[in-house]
Amino acid sequence: MSIGVNVPRKDGQSKVNGQAAYVDDLSFDGMLYGVTLRSQIPHGKIRAIQFDPKFDWSSVVVVDHSDIPGQNIVTLIQRDQPFLAAQLIRHVNEPILLIAATSRKKAMEARTRIEIIVDELPSVTNLEKAATGVRLYGEDNLFKEIHIEKGDLPRGFAEADYIVERTYKTGLQEQMYIEPQGVIAVPGKDRISIYGSLQCPHYVVKALLPLLSFSHPDQVQVIQMVTGGGFGGKEEYPNLLAGHAALLAMKSECPVKMVYDRAEDILATTKRHPSIIRHKTGLKSDGTLTALAIEIDFDGGAYATLSEVVLSRGCIHAAGPYRCENIDIVGRAWATNNPPNGAFRGFGAPQTCFALERQIDLVAKTLGIDPLEVRRRNAMEPGDSTATGQVLTESVATHKCLEQAVKASDYIRKRSEYSKLLPKARIRRGIGLSLFFHGSGFTGDGENRIRGRAGLQVTPDGFIEILTSSTDIGQGTETIFAQMVAEELGIPVDLCRNAGVDTNRVPDSGPTVASRTCMIVGDLVRSAAAQLREDLIKWLAELENCNAEQITLVGGCFLLSGQRVASFQDLAKRACSEGGPASASKTYVQPEGLEWDEKTYQGQAYPVFSWGCDVAEVEIDLDTYEISVTRFTAAQDVGKAIHPVMVMGQIEGGSLQAIGYATMEEVLQKNGWIENHRMTNCLIPTALDAPAFETHIIEEPFSGGPFGAKGVGELPTDGGAPAVAAAIDHATGQRFDEIPVTPEKIELALNP
Amino acid sequence: MKIDCTINGSPTVLDVSPMRRLIDLLREEMKLTGTKEGCGEGECGACTVLIDGEAVNSCLVIASQIQGRQVVTIEGLTPRSGLTPLQESFVRKGGLQCGICTPGMIVAARALLDKNLEPDALEIRTAIAGNLCRCTGYHRIVDSILEAAELERSRLSLVDTAPPDL
Numbered sequence: 056m057s058i059g060v061n062v063p064r065k066d067g068q069s070k071v072n073g074q075a076a077y078v079d080d081l082s083f084d085g086m087l088y089g090v091t092l093r094s095q096i097p098h099g100k101i102r103a104i105q106f107d108p109k110f111d112w113s114s115v116v117v118v119d120h121s122d123i124p125g126q127n128i129v130t131l132i133q134r135d136q137p138f139l140a141a142q143l144i145r146h147v148n149e150p151i152l153l154i155a156a157t158s159r160k161k162a163m164e165a166r167t168r169i170e171i172i173v174d175e176l177p178s179v180t181n182l183e184k185a186a187t188g189v190r191l192y193g194e195d196n197l198f199k200e201i202h203i204e205k206g207d208l209p210r211g212f213a214e215a216d217y218i219v220e221r222t223y224k225t226g227l228q229e230q231m232y233i234e235p236q237g238v239i240a241v242p243g244k245d246r247i248s249i250y251g252s253l254q255c256p257h258y259v260v261k262a263l264l265p266l267l268s269f270s271h272p273d274q275v276q277v278i279q280m281v282t283g284g285g286f287g288g289k290e291e292y293p294n295l296l297a298g299h300a301a302l303l304a305m306k307s308e309c310p311v312k313m314v315y316d317r318a319e320d321i322l323a324t325t326k327r328h329p330s331i332i333r334h335k336t337g338l339k340s341d342g343t344l345t346a347l348a349i350e351i352d353f354d355g356g357a358y359a360t361l362s363e364v365v366l367s368r369g370c371i372h373a374a375g376p377y378r379c380e381n382i383d384i385v386g387r388a389w390a391t392n393n394p395p396n397g398a399f400r401g402f403g404a405p406q407t408c409f410a411l412e413r414q415i416d417l418v419a420k421t422l423g424i425d426p427l428e429v430r431r432r433n434a435m436e437p438g439d440s441t442a443t444g445q446v447l448t449e450s451v452a453t454h455k456c457l458e459q460a461v462k463a464s465d466y467i468r469k470r471s472e473y474s475k476l477l478p479k480a481r482i483r484r485g486i487g488l489s490l491f492f493h494g495s496g497f498t499g500d501g502e503n504r505i506r507g508r509a510g511l512q513v514t515p516d517g518f519i520e521i522l523t524s525s526t527d528i529g530q531g532t533e534t535i536f537a538q539m540v541a542e543e544l545g546i547p548v549d550l551c552r553n554a555g556v557d558t559n560r561v562p563d564s565g566p567t568v569a570s571r572t573c574m575i576v577g578d579l580v581r582s583a584a585a586q587l588r589e590d591l592i593k594w595l596a597e598l599e600n601c602n603a604e605q606i607t608l609v610g611g612c613f614l615l616s617g618q619r620v621a622s623f624q625d626l627a628k629r630a631c632s633e634g635g636p637a638s639a640s641k642t643y644v645q646p647e648g649l650e651w652d653e654k655t656y657q658g659q660a661y662p663v664f665s666w667g668c669d670v671a672e673v674e675i676d677l678d679t680y681e682i683s684v685t686r687f688t689a690a691q692d693v694g695k696a697i698h699p700v701m702v703m704g705q706i707e708g709g710s711l712q713a714i715g716y717a718t719m720e721e722v723l724q725k726n727g728w729i730e731n732h733r734m735t736n737c738l739i740p741t742a743l744d745a746p747a748f749e750t751h752i753i754e755e756p757f758s759g760g761p762f763g764a765k766g767v768g769e770l771p772t773d774g775g776a777p778a779v780a781a782a783i784d785h786a787t788g789q790r791f792d793e794i795p796v797t798p799e800k801i802e803l804a805l806n807p
Numbered sequence: 808m809k810i811d812c813t814i815n816g817s818p819t820v821l822d823v824s825p826m827r828r829l830i831d832l833l834r835e836e837m838k839l840t841g842t843k844e845g846c847g848e849g850e851c852g853a854c855t856v857l858i859d860g861e862a863v864n865s866c867l868v869i870a871s872q873i874q875g876r877q878v879v880t881i882e883g884l885t886p887r888s889g890l891t892p893l894q895e896s897f898v899r900k901g902g903l904q905c906g907i908c909t910p911g912m913i914v915a916a917r918a919l920l921d922k923n924l925e926p927d928a929l930e931i932r933t934a935i936a937g938n939l940c941r942c943t944g945y946h947r948i949v950d951s952i953l954e955a956a957e958l959e960r961s962r963l964s965l966v967d968t969a970p971p972d973l
Contacts, residue, residue: 073841
């Protein structure tokens with residue numbers, strides 16, 4: 056038995072002894088170091104580039120847009136972003152030139168000897184002025200507009216006893232993986248190899264082929280190094296960075312390493328979209344929600360990147376896990392002259408979940424009932440339908456999560472006890488909760504468009520190699536895939552190992568995003584193992600001259616009519632050397648009956664949802680207005696926990712990112728500039744800022760997932776912020792509708 | 808400048824610029840790449856090493872400051888084969904995910920346990936407050952160090968109570 060067992064992590068030993076090789080630990084003979092020269096204005100035209108004649112330019116390699124052999128476009132969704140600005144600058148810190156030298160110091164010295172002369176243009180760096188400011192994109196500055204309608208909104212408001220309205224705001228958030236972005240490009244004859252810290256190796260292949268004017272995918276080899284965190288930040292950005300390193304490598308004909316320092320990483324890479332979300336809700340006096348009108352604005356920044364899909368997920372999650380027959384959601388992703396925003400764990404849902412959960416708390420306040428009670432009355436159950444009209448048929452765990460978290464946290468008693476502390480105590484306590492969901496896998500028919508593949512290969516020594524391009528970025532992919540194969544074959548986990556991610560060798564399993572790795576790619580791996588077992592049994596039946604039905608594979612041994620005939624490893628070795636079945640592969644097939652309309656946003660948005668309830672407790676010091684999140688109880692449903700310790704690690708780590716988002720993580724942006732681009736002033740929680748976690752895994756299995764499993768990666772980042780904000784409300788008696796809730800904001804609210 | 812020091816137990820003479828950062832010296836000259844750089848300004852703690860038993864950020868130390876000192880990195884804390892109980896606890900209890908903070912975190916934990924083998928959770932959190940982790944939420948790191956402390960205590964008490972050699 057391997058499923059549900061905390062087997063040792065495959066990457067555990069090499070990560071605790073310092074041997075795990077990250078990209079900056081790798082070097083090549085003759086390797087150069089690359090740096091980037093960036094724009095210093097939010098919008099303008101390049102008039103001239105001046106090179107200091109006193110500098111020895113023969114000692115460095117310089118690349119500009121004219122050195123690009125193919126297309127100067129970063130391949131993603133829209134074709135709007137250049138690898139290097141040619142004429143037009145659209146945001147601060149946009150790359151213009153690349154420089155490589157034998158040392159990073161020398162390349163940086165050269166960078167100071169170049170001056171970009173620009174003509175500045177008027178810019179838009181404020182989301183609230185994105186519609187009315189200068190034209191930046193298309194006719195209306197909209198990267199994307201989405202409209203989701205359900206039922207009859209005017210009727211819903213007509214039926215309401217109360218109507219409540221409120222506007223919510225969320226800020227920029229930096230992924231702040233501890234390993235900054237980095238790649239090494241190694242040139243070859245008509246080919247290039249990229250070694251990188253990245254989530255989606257095949258994205259890089261697709262981006263580099265047109266850049267370098269290569270025609271065959273094998274000409275771009277992408278190898279994922281051990282990756283020091285991603286959280287979405289290493290989804291699409293590595294396309295750009297790998298392109299830069301590749302251009303320098305092709306021109307210099309030398310390997311080129313580009314590893315950002317922390318400041319450059321914060322200044323230049325994508326972040327979570329800031330949002331403004333307006334809610335108008337109709338409700339009956341018994342708490343029934345009759346109408347939900349939601350208007351969502353995201354700041355996409357200067358280029359489209361993934362904004363339209365981030366907005367899409369945000370919109371689909373905007374009405375949350377609540378029953379309501381009349382819903383109207385309008386979402387817009389705007390072009391501005393801020394640095395582009397992109398993927399960050401949760402992918403639009405943390406913003407819309409924050410707004411909705413705060414609105415549900417407002418509904419409770421309006422009715423004079425506890426926030427828990429509103430959620431109990433409105434939480435979805437099987438048979439209910441979501442905003443897109445998706446009827447929930449199985450694996451719905453709203454009430455289980457809610458009741459488990461409430462009980463484990465002692466929410467009801469504490470809610471009443473802390474209320475009595477008001478208003479005299481210096482240290483005030485508060486407790487708040489949130490209920491939320493997250494769709495597993497790509498939206499709608501997205502998986503069908505990707506058609507992910509995974510394979511298994513038997514090695515000559517009788518081990519099973521797992522071939523996928525799903526990257527382990529800390530979440531434990533390598534380990535859970537091995538567990539799934541071991542379980543399906545009834546063999547020890549130690550016989551299963553990951554082949555590593557090299558695009559020249561492994562199939563394209565689709566990107567490592569969207570809470571899809573365990574559920575979608577995991578099921579491909581599992582079914583490949585089932586295929587291999589069946590093929591081996593058939594082959595053994597031929598060898599033994601018997602019926603396949605007489606053979607079973609139990610405990611690592613093949614049994615013929617109950618008698619042991621071969622160990623798995625021996626037969627696997629034989630299959631490998633004698634031309635027997637030594638490999639298996641699977642390609643995603645869309646389940647029958649999946650209906651999704653991309654135009655109307657109607658139908659089955661996700662194969663299934665994961666569910667969660669968070670309860671946060673805070674203490675606020677009324678002398679300093681400091682906020683401590685003291686305890687955090689999470690009850691989250693993942694279908695089946697393949698590796699419970701790693702699932703709890705996902706829940707706790709994601710929750711702390713959400714707690715930081717709510718209280719201390721603030722990226723200050725002014726006129727398109729990020730002002731706090733250092734870890735000393737762009738803070739994330741330390742061990743002393745983090746609460747004690749009480750984590751409960753709920754398992755409401757999904758018939759379409761491997762062993763019942765659903766996604767867990769993003770779910771925990773959705774619910775933490777509103778739970779913390781609710782607790783701060785409770786402690787202070789004030790309402791906070793904008794995050795982060797900083798001590799300064801609390802001081803202002805308490806001393807108006 | 809010639810610098811005499813001890814690195815991971817080996818007496819070492821280095822001929823380097825006195826202003827060279829210790830992290831670069833370790834990673835580039837000594838090829839001890841277990842020490843990681845996350846920020847270069849002493850905030851993240853990924854580059855934590857021991858100098859005379861104290862946990863310090865090697866990105867804030869220059870070569871001339873290690874003259875005559877004992878420097879220990881994650882490589883120096885790892886036995887020739889296998890792992891220490893502290894390292895094993897990190898693997899078993901979920902104290903690591905992406906792993907980039909892990910060497911520094913283990914070095915910081917070692918510095919704590921060498922001084923205090925009975926730390927409580929708050930003492931552990933204080934000791935690793937200079938080591939940022941973005942993956943775990945710290946809860947399982949604290950658990951890993953608590954478990955390691957217990958394991959090390961029980962080994963010590965075994966030694967203490969062992970009968971005298973016959």
